[in-house]
Amino acid sequence: MIGLGLLIKRNIKMFFKDKGLFFTSLITPLILLVLYISFLGKVYRDSFAMSFPEGMEIPGKLLDAAVGGQLVSSLLAVCCVTVACCSNMLMVQDKVTGARKDFVVTPVKGSTLALGYYVSTLISTLIICLITTGAGFLYLGEVGWYLSGSDVVFLLLDVFLLVMFGVALSSIINLMLSTQGQISAVGSMVSSMYGFLCGAYMPISQFSEGLQKVISLLPGTYATSLLRNHALRGIFEELEADGYPSAVIESLRDGIDCNVYFFGEKVGLPTMYGILGVSVAVLVGVYVVLHLVKRK
Amino acid sequence: MRNIIEIEHLSKSFGDVKAVQDISFSVREGELFAFLGVNGAGKSTTISIICGGLMKDSGTVIIDGHTLDDNSEQIKRELGVVFQDSVLDKSLSVKDNLESRAALYGIKGEAFKERLKELSVLLDFKDLLKRTVGKLSGGQRRRIDIARALLHRPKILILDEPTTGLDPQTRRLLWSVISELREKENMTVFLTTHYMEEAAEADYVVILDAGKIVAEATPLELKNTHTGDFITIYGINETQVELLQKPYEAIRDAYRVSVSNTAEATELIIAHPEIFADYEITKGKMDDVFLAVTGKKLTGGTEK
Numbered sequence: 001m002i003g004l005g006l007l008i009k010r011n012i013k014m015f016f017k018d019k020g021l022f023f024t025s026l027i028t029p030l031i032l033l034v035l036y037i038s039f040l041g042k043v044y045r046d047s048f049a050m051s052f053p054e055g056m057e058i059p060g061k062l063l064d065a066a067v068g069g070q071l072v073s074s075l076l077a078v079c080c081v082t083v084a085c086c087s088n089m090l091m092v093q094d095k096v097t098g099a100r101k102d103f104v105v106t107p108v109k110g111s112t113l114a115l116g117y118y119v120s121t122l123i124s125t126l127i128i129c130l131i132t133t134g135a136g137f138l139y140l141g142e143v144g145w146y147l148s149g150s151d152v153v154f155l156l157l158d159v160f161l162l163v164m165f166g167v168a169l170s171s172i173i174n175l176m177l178s179t180q181g182q183i184s185a186v187g188s189m190v191s192s193m194y195g196f197l198c199g200a201y202m203p204i205s206q207f208s209e210g211l212q213k214v215i216s217l218l219p220g221t222y223a224t225s226l227l228r229n230h231a232l233r234g235i236f237e238e239l240e241a242d243g244y245p246s247a248v249i250e251s252l253r254d255g256i257d258c259n260v261y262f263f264g265e266k267v268g269l270p271t272m273y274g275i276l277g278v279s280v281a282v283l284v285g286v287y288v289v290l291h292l293v294k295r296k
Numbered sequence: 297m298r299n300i301i302e303i304e305h306l307s308k309s310f311g312d313v314k315a316v317q318d319i320s321f322s323v324r325e326g327e328l329f330a331f332l333g334v335n336g337a338g339k340s341t342t343i344s345i346i347c348g349g350l351m352k353d354s355g356t357v358i359i360d361g362h363t364l365d366d367n368s369e370q371i372k373r374e375l376g377v378v379f380q381d382s383v384l385d386k387s388l389s390v391k392d393n394l395e396s397r398a399a400l401y402g403i404k405g406e407a408f409k410e411r412l413k414e415l416s417v418l419l420d421f422k423d424l425l426k427r428t429v430g431k432l433s434g435g436q437r438r439r440i441d442i443a444r445a446l447l448h449r450p451k452i453l454i455l456d457e458p459t460t461g462l463d464p465q466t467r468r469l470l471w472s473v474i475s476e477l478r479e480k481e482n483m484t485v486f487l488t489t490h491y492m493e494e495a496a497e498a499d500y501v502v503i504l505d506a507g508k509i510v511a512e513a514t515p516l517e518l519k520n521t522h523t524g525d526f527i528t529i530y531g532i533n534e535t536q537v538e539l540l541q542k543p544y545e546a547i548r549d550a551y552r553v554s555v556s557n558t559a560e561a562t563e564l565i566i567a568h569p570e571i572f573a574d575y576e577i578t579k580g581k582m583d584d585v586f587l588a589v590t591g592k593k594l595t596g597g598t599e600k
Contacts, residue, residue: 003400007400097386102383102444107400
């Protein structure tokens with residue numbers, strides 16, 4: 001594959017040097033942070049505290065850690081997809097600026113170009129998301145650290161899989177786009193909608209039943225749940241150790257989407273990984289097929 | 297001289313729009329070939345097909361003995377393209393741009409460094425290597441565009457309106473580099489331009505209108521075929537010029553008489569020697585040729 005390495009390097013540099021693309025990709029996580037500071041933090045805290053039956057109280061440190069875990073998992077859930085989508089906009093921007101035309105007159109194969117966009121988006125998104133994860137860990141360390149070594153590893157795996165999912169999904173969407181207007185429209189839509197759809201702004205359990213069923217069909221829902229489960233597992237373990245009834249803990253897990261139901265059936269963690277893995281494989285397959293069809 | 301580009305019965309449509317209609321022409325190795333036409337005449341479509349950016353509907357394209365259908369990768373290695381608008385990455389430095397593009401031809405490491413050095417001397421951009429492309433002036437950016445097109449030592453350089461909007465100094469530099477390359481490396485130059493004085497320097501000209509070839513020949517042949525000669529006579533009055541019984545126009549300090557060819561001019565001079573004390577004979581210009589064959593004027597990017 002002639003030039004793949006330098007093509008990837010070029011794409012990554014372009015993303016980080018293009019202020020428009022870079023800052024647009026951070027809009028959704030920033031919105032979430034602003035919402036959290038202005039009112040979401042309080043909503044998370046109140047709803048968590050109110051989930052306990054009367055006369056039963058959650059220790060302040062555990063409550064802080066639970067709210068922190070919810071924030072960090074929400075932040076990662078949106079970050080992995082929206083950053084991927086904006087970073088992958090380079091694919092469209094190259095059509096707008098004519099750089100794509102310049103690539104086409106070279107002997108480099110179309111498949112190399114496609115792979116170049118995929119890998120560079122994956123790397124750029126991982127860089128941002130891993131930095132965000134690191135910042136999240138620091139924050140959790142500050143408000144209350146209940147993560148085990150395996151939680152950390154699983155959280156990193158969740159981030160990696162969700163980034164793969166975001167890159168594959170955005171590759172398919174962006175393949176259809178070719179103008180600056182479309183870039184702005186799709187970028188804004190994804191940034192504003194994804195946070196709601198994946199349950200980052202508001203737990204899915206608070207949506208209407210019909211909407212919950214629709215959302216349960218989206219693979220992103222399970223990725224958010226995986227992140228929630230691994231970010232909050234230690235807290236639930238601590239509550240269990242402190243003798244809180246398992247029914248209360250289960251209700252808490254339902255309330256913040258650690259438990260997700262597919263048409264009434266509770267979905268286990270291995271199944272969630274399966275759904276995410278298969279989704280990534282299917283989306284990558286669709287991207288390859290669309291790419292081949294488009295060339296013909 | 298052999299043909300390095302051979303186009304036979306090339307056609308391309310976009311829906312109902314017939315962009316290129318059954319055109320055939322050839323370009324000889326080492327020549328400066330001019331491809332003229334107003335916007336929408338089919339020039340860019342033809343170039344895109346040659347470069348492999350567009351699929352043709354029918355016809356054959358042979359570049360340096362390779363057919364486009366079977367050897368597009370090899371053909372791409374022999375073409376260098378300077379697009380009408382710069383297609384370099386504005387947020388990256390000159391060096392980063394050239395490095396990423398060179399890699400697409402498999403030129404990396406030492407080979408790239410060496411080629412970069414050669415080109416930076418040839419096109420005088422040594423001082424610009426670390427500058428961001430978006431911060432360069434139009435002329436500086438054009439030099440980098442040309443360097444990018446020459447990275448892989450192409451046999452054919454396609455220039456799509458390369459001097460539009462450039463200052464005279466940069467235009468001169470650009471043409472001197474192109475002349476040097478043609479001289480030293482026998483490079484073939486395929487040019488589209490809106491500047492008729494550039495087309496007049498070409499070895500061969502093809503004029504396209506509405507997707508069809510409407511005229512082709514050397515500039516001299518085109519002028520002889522499609523325009524007449526002009527005799528500019530100084531130091532006479534209107535009564536004298538009327539004696540010639542030819543169409544004329546008054547210019548600031550002379551009269552400009554139109555004749556169909558040089559032989560007719562000679563006859564007039566012999567018949568009226570008293571009028572021709574101070575005069576000059578000039579051929580029609582490429583603008584006149586273009587107007588005669590297409591009915592349109594081509595002036596610096598806009599047609600009238």
